[in-house]
Amino acid sequence: MTSLNNSILSLVTFIPLAGALLLLFFPRRDDDIRRFALIVSIIDFVVSLHLPVHLRRGLPGFQFEIDRVWISNPNIHFHMGIDGISMWLVVLTTFLTPLCVLISWKAIHGRVKEFFILLLVLETALIGVFVSLDLFLFYFFWEATLIPMALLIGIYGHERRVYAAVKFFLYTMIASMFMLAGILWLYAKTGTFDFVTIQAAIRSGQIENFAGAAPWLFLGFFVAFAVKVPLFPFHTWLPDAHVEAPTAGSVLLAGVLLKMGTYGMLRFNLGLFPEQSRVNASWIMVLALIGIIYGALVAMVQPNMKKLIAYSSISHLGFVVLGIFSFTQAGLDGATFVMLAHGVSTGALFMLAGILFERRHTYEIAEFGGLATPMPVYATFFSFIVLASAGLPLLNGFIGEFLVLSGAFRDRPIYGILGATGVIWSACYLLWMYQRVFFGKVKQPINQSLRDLSGRERTALWPTAVAALIMGVAPLLWLNAIDPAVKTALTPFQTVIVSKVVGR
Amino acid sequence: MNSGVPVLPQAADYIRVLPEIVLSIFGMIVMVLDPMLDQKRSQRTLGTIALIGSLAALAATLLQAQYPGLGFWNMVQVDSFSVFFHFLVAAVAAVVILTSYEYMQVQEIRAGEYYALILFGAVGMSLMSSAVELVLIFIALEISSISTYILAGFRVRVAISAESSVKYFLLGSFATAFFLYGVALMFGATGSTSIKVIGEALRSQHVPVLAYIGVALMFVGLAFKVAAAPFHVWTPDVYEGAPSPVVGFMSTAPKAAAFAVLLRIMFEADAPGRVWLIWVVAALSMTLGNIGALVQDNVKRLLAYSSIAHAGYLLVAFAALPNNGIPAAMFYTASYAAMNVGAFAVVSHFGSAGERYVTLEDYAGLGQRSPLLAAALTIFLLSLIGIPITGGFVAKFYVFSAALQANLVGLVIIGVLNSAVASYYYLRVIVVMYMREPREETPVSPIPLGLGAALAVSLVATIYLGILPGRVLDYAARSVEQLAR
Numbered sequence: 001m002t003s004l005n006n007s008i009l010s011l012v013t014f015i016p017l018a019g020a021l022l023l024l025f026f027p028r029r030d031d032d033i034r035r036f037a038l039i040v041s042i043i044d045f046v047v048s049l050h051l052p053v054h055l056r057r058g059l060p061g062f063q064f065e066i067d068r069v070w071i072s073n074p075n076i077h078f079h080m081g082i083d084g085i086s087m088w089l090v091v092l093t094t095f096l097t098p099l100c101v102l103i104s105w106k107a108i109h110g111r112v113k114e115f116f117i118l119l120l121v122l123e124t125a126l127i128g129v130f131v132s133l134d135l136f137l138f139y140f141f142w143e144a145t146l147i148p149m150a151l152l153i154g155i156y157g158h159e160r161r162v163y164a165a166v167k168f169f170l171y172t173m174i175a176s177m178f179m180l181a182g183i184l185w186l187y188a189k190t191g192t193f194d195f196v197t198i199q200a201a202i203r204s205g206q207i208e209n210f211a212g213a214a215p216w217l218f219l220g221f222f223v224a225f226a227v228k229v230p231l232f233p234f235h236t237w238l239p240d241a242h243v244e245a246p247t248a249g250s251v252l253l254a255g256v257l258l259k260m261g262t263y264g265m266l267r268f269n270l271g272l273f274p275e276q277s278r279v280n281a282s283w284i285m286v287l288a289l290i291g292i293i294y295g296a297l298v299a300m301v302q303p304n305m306k307k308l309i310a311y312s313s314i315s316h317l318g319f320v321v322l323g324i325f326s327f328t329q330a331g332l333d334g335a336t337f338v339m340l341a342h343g344v345s346t347g348a349l350f351m352l353a354g355i356l357f358e359r360r361h362t363y364e365i366a367e368f369g370g371l372a373t374p375m376p377v378y379a380t381f382f383s384f385i386v387l388a389s390a391g392l393p394l395l396n397g398f399i400g401e402f403l404v405l406s407g408a409f410r411d412r413p414i415y416g417i418l419g420a421t422g423v424i425w426s427a428c429y430l431l432w433m434y435q436r437v438f439f440g441k442v443k444q445p446i447n448q449s450l451r452d453l454s455g456r457e458r459t460a461l462w463p464t465a466v467a468a469l470i471m472g473v474a475p476l477l478w479l480n481a482i483d484p485a486v487k488t489a490l491t492p493f494q495t496v497i498v499s500k501v502v503g504r
Numbered sequence: 505m506n507s508g509v510p511v512l513p514q515a516a517d518y519i520r521v522l523p524e525i526v527l528s529i530f531g532m533i534v535m536v537l538d539p540m541l542d543q544k545r546s547q548r549t550l551g552t553i554a555l556i557g558s559l560a561a562l563a564a565t566l567l568q569a570q571y572p573g574l575g576f577w578n579m580v581q582v583d584s585f586s587v588f589f590h591f592l593v594a595a596v597a598a599v600v601i602l603t604s605y606e607y608m609q610v611q612e613i614r615a616g617e618y619y620a621l622i623l624f625g626a627v628g629m630s631l632m633s634s635a636v637e638l639v640l641i642f643i644a645l646e647i648s649s650i651s652t653y654i655l656a657g658f659r660v661r662v663a664i665s666a667e668s669s670v671k672y673f674l675l676g677s678f679a680t681a682f683f684l685y686g687v688a689l690m691f692g693a694t695g696s697t698s699i700k701v702i703g704e705a706l707r708s709q710h711v712p713v714l715a716y717i718g719v720a721l722m723f724v725g726l727a728f729k730v731a732a733a734p735f736h737v738w739t740p741d742v743y744e745g746a747p748s749p750v751v752g753f754m755s756t757a758p759k760a761a762a763f764a765v766l767l768r769i770m771f772e773a774d775a776p777g778r779v780w781l782i783w784v785v786a787a788l789s790m791t792l793g794n795i796g797a798l799v800q801d802n803v804k805r806l807l808a809y810s811s812i813a814h815a816g817y818l819l820v821a822f823a824a825l826p827n828n829g830i831p832a833a834m835f836y837t838a839s840y841a842a843m844n845v846g847a848f849a850v851v852s853h854f855g856s857a858g859e860r861y862v863t864l865e866d867y868a869g870l871g872q873r874s875p876l877l878a879a880a881l882t883i884f885l886l887s888l889i890g891i892p893i894t895g896g897f898v899a900k901f902y903v904f905s906a907a908l909q910a911n912l913v914g915l916v917i918i919g920v921l922n923s924a925v926a927s928y929y930y931l932r933v934i935v936v937m938y939m940r941e942p943r944e945e946t947p948v949s950p951i952p953l954g955l956g957a958a959l960a961v962s963l964v965a966t967i968y969l970g971i972l973p974g975r976v977l978d979y980a981a982r983s984v985e986q987l988a989r
Binding site: 070072155161184185 | 828871886891892893897901902904905908909913916917920921923924927928931935938939940972973974977978
């Protein structure tokens with residue numbers, strides 16, 4: 001078992017890549033390719049379940065660590081490891097990928113092989129981001145997610161796909177350049193890319209000129225993450241990318257890719273620059289609040305279903321940022337939980353929108369109405385996920401947002417109160433959309449004969465519904481791993497507070 | 505010369521220039537055989553001889569690496585630094601010859617001197633990297649330059665090719681004259697043309713003003729060769745007119761050699777005024793190159809501007825401290841050579857007869873018309889952007905981190921912003937290839953064996969440098985001790 005523990009993270013990371021390489025040599029029989037991609041992604045999911053089963057809850061620091069020298073000079077290590085936070089993000093990625101394969105089964109006709117290769121490469125890059133503990137390795141995977149995602153949007157997307165792909169690529173690429181500059185500065189001063197070592201060096205105050213550079217370093221990292229999240233006002237690439245992306249692209253984009261940003265803030269901004277985080281927290285929280293309310297209001301007036309879900313992501317991710325920068329146990333627990341819950345329910349929402357698009361080739365809400373009659377099963381799934389996403393108690397959306405809001409309230413009551421309106425807004429736009437699409441009479445004759453869900457589509461949706469329910473009923477299954485990791489992440493903040501109190 | 509030095513060269517001396525000898529012999533064989541063969545047969549035969557010649561030079565370099573030291577009255581020095589660049593030049597020559605096989609046939613150019621000139625050019629470039637005496641460096645520079653002037657004009661039926669050759673020749677002669685002037689002033693300032701003696705003289709005494717001028721003039725000459733701004737204006741025109749494989753050659757091998765000379769002069773001679781001079785030129789090259797590339801519609805011109813920008817990134821390493829700057833610069837030349845030769849191999853195959861297809865519009869839908877070619881070009885372009893798993897990423901990373909260790913924060917910020925801008929125009933090519941419908945449905949002609957081999961070598965090199973850069977970098981780092989003390 002120890003040998004497996006030592007290699008499990010590289011296994012989980014590279015199984016999809018190995019699958020993609022094998023796919024390269026596959027003959028162009030589309031069905032075989034689809035089946036193979038499904039099998040690979042399911043295997044990876046099963047293997048990744050080793051992590052939650054064997055993670056020792058309550059231990060500080062990282063587990064399942066691998067640390068090998070990759071390049072001796074400069075000192076770059078192949079250093080991977082996870083704690084309770086990153087573990088669940090890894091599992092979220094491996095959970096969503098097989099569903100993406102299923103949902104793309106028929107939607108992708110041309111260049112099927114390339115599609116699944118890109119999807120699997122993307123999975124490897126995403127997992128790599130969450131497990132890397134070497135800043136170079138982290139940046140390597142971080143940038144590596146760009147290409148498959150941009151190609152997925154640009155080749156398999158809808159009409160304005162090229163514009164969306166280029167916009168996505170340039171926005172996130174340019175922003176991450178600032179992070180690269182920050183990483184290089186840290187390396188120049190410490191001679192290592194190792195996260196843990198750099199963190200220790202910063203905390204013990206060994207780095208020269210750190211106090212002067214810290215505000216810029218914090219901003220460099222923060223800009224890269226804020227664009228990814230996306231935090232208001234860096235969000236303009238997101239609606240375009242989502243509307244144009246193929247369904248699987250949207251699912252991974254909303255489900256996992258955006259979490260790279262919030263995960264980065266939690267791990268690197270808070271982990272490396274606690275003082276700066278505290279100094280900057282107030283305006284960041286204001287931006288998060290603007291994102292929550294603005295995203296929700298804009299979502300409300302969208303005529304396009306996919307754009308509505310995209311703006312709802314901006315709103316939900318605002319909660320995550322709000323929770324992270326409240327520096328409270330509840331806030332961070334909640335932020336992490338919202339990341340997971342949002343991954344599951346928004347992933348499912350995008351799948352549902354994609355299913356409708358396959359039948360009608362439009363996302364316009366006005367084109368539908370009364371769909372509950374021809375598609376009862378679909379309508380049921382949709383209502384379940386909408387309620388989960390709107391934060392109905394006992395479903396997955398509720399716990400996270402509740403924790404975030406209680407954390408934010410403890411930090412500053414007005415933040416909690418303003419944030420809480422976001423919950424109301426989200427119920428408004430989601431339920432209103434649901435009403436317009438499913439209730440009333442069937443207005444368009446073509447909608448009368450729409451097929452209900454096929455077996456494959458149900459197979460793709462069931463896991464999300466089950467996960468949404470379990471996460472709502474038994475959140476402790478997740479929180480018991482998240483909680484200790486958050487506690488570790490918050491240690492420097494507690495000492496800051498204590499020292500202030502003592503100082504007085 | 506001292507009286508104790510033998511008058512005639514010894515066997516050990518010949519080993520120090522073994523690759524150059526091998527290349528010259530094969531070059532002459534090509535020249536001699538050319539009139540004896542009829543034109544149809546000559547293409548392949550001469551190309552193969554030249555290929556064997558460049559591979560033999562590779563082998564000679566590996567052999568030579570066992571015998572480091574000085575030769576020919578301390579004019580030539582074999583060390584890991586020179587071996588690195590010898591290897592690079594010979595490898596680039598081999599890949600370019602492979603690319604040229606098909607190109608010469610399609611363009612109906614008589615092959616003869618073409619292959620010989622590539623080999624002779626490689627002689628000059630190799631010698632540039634091992635010479636430690638300024639006059640010999642000048643001669644090597646001339647050998648390399650004159651071959652490339654002629655090669656640039658090899659599309660004999662095309663006017664812009666002749667224009668390209670003449671332009672390159674006229675401006676290039678100016679540049680070499682500058683270099684020679686600099687050598688003369690340096691001799692005046694220090695009383696020697698040996699880099700080592702110059703270095704000792706400059707370190708031991710107060711640096712005379714003449715030395716500053718000498719360094720500046722030599723730098724101008726070399727900056728022209730590497731197409732660094734503000735000495736870059738020739739680049740787009742020359743690259744546009746010259747045959748594509750030749751552009752692949754002259755944008756990498758002579759540049760690598762010129763950078764090698766620059767490294768020796770800047771670091772071994774400990775050139776005065778190094779940092780600020782390079783700071784300005786690097787910043788200018790990156791910025792002007794990238795801005796110029798933004799508006800290009802001709803892929804060859806686009807890559808020309810991109811090569812100006814890359815010269816700028818590379819120069820950033822020269823402003824850094826020797827112990828990280830030198831390996832970073834060497835690594836950058838190697839990975840730039842791999843990706844740029846590869847990119848031009850694709851351009852020359854896709855150009856077809858008369859290089860008809862060179863505009864961005866022509867590349868529309870290449871992803872469907874020739875998936876392999878498009879995939880290869882995509883990887884080279886991603887490497888030029890500097891995306892992980894490619895050599896270009898690691899190279900840029902080393903250069904910027906070396907500069908940061910020398911506290912050149914401003915230059916790094918300029919560089920980082922530039923790489924962000926640059927990603928746009930490379931991306932444009934990828935977007936056009938994959939995401940736009942082809943204008944013509946005609947399939948691209950299948951990839952012949954020679955070109956396939958050239959592409960495979962460049963691809964493997966690009967990815968290898970991106971994933972396992974350790975060995976190459978370690979090797980480059982070993983040269984630091986020899987260059988900078």
